[in-house]
Amino acid sequence: xxxKMSRSPWVIHYDGSSCNGCDxxxxxxxxxxxxxxxxxxxxxxxxxxxxxxxxxxxxxAQNLPVVRQIYNQMLEPKCVVACGICAxxxxxxxxxxxxxxxxxxxxxxxxxxxxxxxxxxxxxxxxVEACGILDQKxxxxxxxxxxxxxxxxxxxDGGVELGEDGFVAAAEAGDGAGxxxxxxxxxPAATPAAAKEAE
Numbered sequence: 001x002x003x004k005m006s007r008s009p010w011v012i013h014y015d016g017s018s019c020n021g022c023d024x025x026x027x028x029x030x031x032x033x034x035x036x037x038x039x040x041x042x043x044x045x046x047x048x049x050x051x052x053x054x055x056x057x058x059x060x061a062q063n064l065p066v067v068r069q070i071y072n073q074m075l076e077p078k079c080v081v082a083c084g085i086c087a088x089x090x091x092x093x094x095x096x097x098x099x100x101x102x103x104x105x106x107x108x109x110x111x112x113x114x115x116x117x118x119x120x121x122x123x124x125x126x127x128v129e130a131c132g133i134l135d136q137k138x139x140x141x142x143x144x145x146x147x148x149x150x151x152x153x154x155x156x157d158g159g160v161e162l163g164e165d166g167f168v169a170a171a172e173a174g175d176g177a178g179x180x181x182x183x184x185x186x187x188p189a190a191t192p193a194a195a196k197e198a199e
Contacts, residue, residue, distance in 0.1 A: 008040035012050035018057030021117030022084035029120035036124050047073035052130045055103045058086040058093050064106050071107040077137030077147045079110040079130035084118040108156035
């Protein structure tokens with residue numbers, strides 16, 4: 001039987017600390033207008049059932065452990081999509097006192113989907129990209145390999161750690177790699193949705 005993870009990807013969505021603009025667009029991509037379900041996408045609230053982790057908003061000291069907990073509860077193979085510019089690099093809140101940076105400061109990110117706010121078409125493009133990575137990770141697992149050698153996990157720098165006081169040291173908080181340095185996979189610029197984002 002030729003089974004592929006990408007035929008019915010289940011996604012879980014978490015809002016890190018956004019303005020809720022990207023959250024609305026992620027939910028819009030699941031509505032009948034954009035209909036991500038035509039690709040077999042199912043929205044779930046249980047990390048143990050999810051294949052793709054959609055994260056909106058930046059990471060701060062309060063949500064850093066939550067993002068990691070959800071990620072760790074997901075079974076392999078799994079993919080992470082940073083939805084919106086805040087999730088990619090911290091966005092307009094990057095220099096705020098409580099913002100550590102993008103999602104890649106907490107967990108490995110496989111697909112960066114920028115936008116402010118992200119468009120539903122870009123969310124769907126990112127999910128399709130993540131499906132391709134899921135298939136790669138599944139193939140590696142079937143061959144007896146480690147899925148952490150594929151995608152964002154292979155190039156991840158380990159993120160940041162909280163001190164005993166619950167805060168990140170100023171030097172460590174400011175050196176976030178962001179989408180520029182640690183991007184393993186990006187939404188292709190050739191797609192119509194990504195081209196609209198660039199305008």
